[in-house]
Amino acid sequence: MPVIKGIIILTELLLLVSFIIPVILGIVNVGNITGITCSVLLLAVTVFHKQLGAFAKSMWEHISGKIVISGIVLLVSVCVLFAGYLSARMLIAAYDPPEKPCTVVVLGCQVRGTNPSLMLRRRLDAACEYMEENPEVMCIVSGGQGKGEDISEAEAMKIYLTDKGISEKRILMEDKSGNTAENIAFSGEIIEQEGLPDEIVIVTDAFHQYRAEILAEKNGLTSYSRSCKTRTELIPTY
Secondary structure, rough: HHHHHHHHHHHHHHHEEEEEEEEOOOOOOOHHHHHHHHHHHHHHHHHHHHHHHHHHHHOOOHHHHHHHHHHHHHHHHHHHHHHHHHHHHHHHOOOOOOOOOOOEEEEEOOEEEEEOEEEEEEHHHHHHHHHHHOOOOEEEEEEEOOOEEOOHHHHHHHHHHHHOOHHHHHHEEEOOOHHHHHHHHHHHHHHHHEEEEEEEEEEEEEHHHHHHHHHHHOOOOEEEEEEOOOHHHHOOOO
């Protein structure tokens, strides 16, 4: 039993570390906050399981205690099932390539000064590959100018793609958006204005594709995915 308990604690510590690493890198979001909280709770349950078990047993002897414990078990079960469902949908959306050439929409990400961040460069490299495979398709680079950015994300993306050899004539800029919902909505407006096919291939990180797919559907667009790789240490958080 001590060996099994030690293995469980080590696993939970590794899980905790995997959510702390992004915080050290300056990434703080609901993903790692939730992950850290859950990891700490799991550690507490493992380390103090005897005390918690005795406490739960004493509570179970009362009606109010039964209600509280049953409520907690129900809530945890629902959360786990919902997280599992979302994870499955995210995996399906991440690997849903188009069967024919589609209008490319590249979702913006942080720009440092005038240079795309590593995450954005990976998205742009994936878009470049797709456009080289399908020389007839048009591309919309989507992203406004945020704090700490000297130019809009769209302009930085256009410069990057043209430096990679993609013709400037194939790139349209959407440079007003400030979030993913606006990325999709404003890109949809450009598609309508330019008479482009409303079947699109969204280029973004794999974890981001499901959310983008939902937003595309809300805007009357049929979307497929071309996912780029996400840094391994950030996968649990995202």
